[in-house]
Amino acid sequence: MNIIYKNIDELKPYKFNARNNKKAIKFVENSIKNFGMKVPIIIDKNNVIVCGHTRFEALKKLNCADVPCIIADDLTDKQIKAFRLADNKVAEKATWDFKLLDLEFEDLVNDFDMGDFGFDFDVKQKRSENKNQELKTLKTYKMFDFDANRAEGEYQMPVLEPCNHIPEKWIGFNYAMNTADYDAGIHFYLDDYQFERVWASPERYINILANFDCVMTPSYSVYVDMAEPLKIWNVFRSRLLGQMMQDSGLKVIPIVYWADERSYKYCFDGLPKNSTLSVYTVGIKDKEVWELWKAGMDELIKCKNPKQLLLYGNGNMPDYDFGKIKVIPVKNEVTERMKKLVKK
16 A cells, blocks of 8 residues: 555546535544644545545645545446445444543543534533433333342342232233223233233333232243243243332232243242242143143142132133142133123
8 A cells, every 4th residue: 555645736526426525624624733634535546536535625725735645546446436435334334432432532621622523512411311321221121120139039030929819800901991890800811912011111000900909910921932031031021010010009919820841940930939829721731731731830839839829711620639729710701701792
């Protein structure tokens, strides 16, 4: 790479230059005044500028006669055209680390006005905006509601207090916005999409759920074929929302989900012992599902020794020896009503 000097009058701007650089000229001019011409202009064999149009305009304003140049005579015409565009575009992909930028500014504040070089923002303001983005992220993941001192297990599942209250009837969360049947308990034995909004806006929906007799924890899915991190995340969300509901004064009965034995190391964490829990039984007639359900139930009883189990299913009780545990079928009041209407 050879640097040669050309008289500025020999250089020719590229007439199809797609980069609008007028606003940048004064800042490059200030940079050259302070630091000198440290980056040569790249030209082709005909002295047409490939890269450096802004530097060229700044040098003209500074009345410079001789300009350091590099001749890109090893590139084809199409390569030169592509390089001209690429050189301008790649700089747009860079971003600032405002924490590091602030440290650099603090060291320069008494020697340079960085506004001379195009810094037209308040770095402290940018750091504040950056902090606000961090706060939004923390709120999205409910980290202000999570208390590590009220969590257990390797995956820090939020701990729920025992609740042995049983309502006379249950209705699904999907009907909670359109009913005044506040004597009912609210369950979440629904597809996840029907209550994903509770995680997005917990305060809003906790206020609504507080009108009802009691509530189960949201039953985010824990399928066998789901990736393990997703299962852990869904159990965590269920426990944390349950804890937030209890903190707001709601009576909360935990729903318990498990997959295969790998899930045992987290899916029972945070559940109260010697208390009332609820379990899903739909589909257990399938042999494979039944084996998984039975093994998980054995582990649940071993770990938590529930006092009562609310079983939500299709009306058929599983052929399982619950011992002294009180087993209570859960019927969806709305679903039962719809069945009666269909029969009529």
